[in-house]
Amino acid sequence: MSHAAPDARGLLGPPPSVAFIVSRLGFEVSQALADGIEPLGIDPQHFGLLRALLVMEGQSQKAVGTSLGIPPNRMVALVDDLESRGAVKRTKHPDDRRAYALSLTPKGRKLFERALEVVISVETRLCGSISKDDRSRLLELLSRLTSFSGAPDGVHPGLTSQP
């Protein structure tokens, strides 16, 4: 049935809340983002790692992992994936022979840029129904909302797991 519960909408239930809308919209956007980069052969976690490596060039797996909130065992698989497709490189760490120094290859940078284009296309689709000014206003309002996690600015806690 395409209209199983025609009365289930908007009548009862909670009054419209920012929390519910953001929660729902956030899920949909995450899904769209994941679907969009999937053809590139990566998932959101890979994207987050590429993004971090852009500014953490040469740091160890451990350092990058803790900064992203990703535990060691998962870092292994993540870096394995990206290394096997030539996007990142493990080289010996100059100061600590136990550790690897992670770095992006040119191929990795291109991969990140293609993923960024996906983000932009999702943004365009998402905000296509409001004016440029309204988008700015929205951005400004959203940035003033109290963040729940203490995660640093560019980090998406959904891409980690740590409590």
Add this chain to the structure above:
Amino acid sequence: MSHAAPDARGLLGPPPSVAFIVSRLGFEVSQALADGIEPLGIDPQHFGLLRALLVMEGQSQKAVGTSLGIPPNRMVALVDDLESRGAVKRTKHPDDRRAYALSLTPKGRKLFERALEVVISVETRLCGSISKDDRSRLLELLSRLTSFSGAPDGVHPGLTSQP
């Protein structure tokens, strides 16, 4: 190290996008909501079911499930949980002896109201840093964003799974 990557914030990376902020904030809010109702002994899926039953009193598991996008096998566990704690009731469906008619008990309504209080408290915390007028503006802007899923108005696709 508590400041492993002090430069990873805001310098490089994508320009601020509604998509990224909404995705991140949505995750945090969902987490806060889940954490908030956990002491009540339910999770977001249970909450969604209670919310649906408020307006689908007497309908079958199948009907409620399809309206929420929840497959039959999971409906069983969900309804089992809520029934065992006396929040919903399975009675024989008058028209179809294969089916059950689901209904909320008074205890179920109280449970839903307590969960609603949690939603309100999260809303208050989330929007505590902006004025009442700004919150209205924000709500209005958010509601004008293009939704990705075709899900009906009150349905949160993160609480289902159906593609």
Add this chain to the structure above:
DNA sequence: TATTGTTATACTCTATAACTATA
């Protein structure tokens, strides 16, 4: 003795598909 990266095991969640009783 502590730490980096790694591997192995266990657990949770979900999807798939069989099964029963009715229609």
Add this chain to the structure above:
DNA sequence: TATAGTTATAGAGTATAACAATA
């Protein structure tokens, strides 16, 4: 034969904990 509800099995994803090499 098709459908409502149920149950069983298997798969993906994750966390826990043990491991080897180095500090």
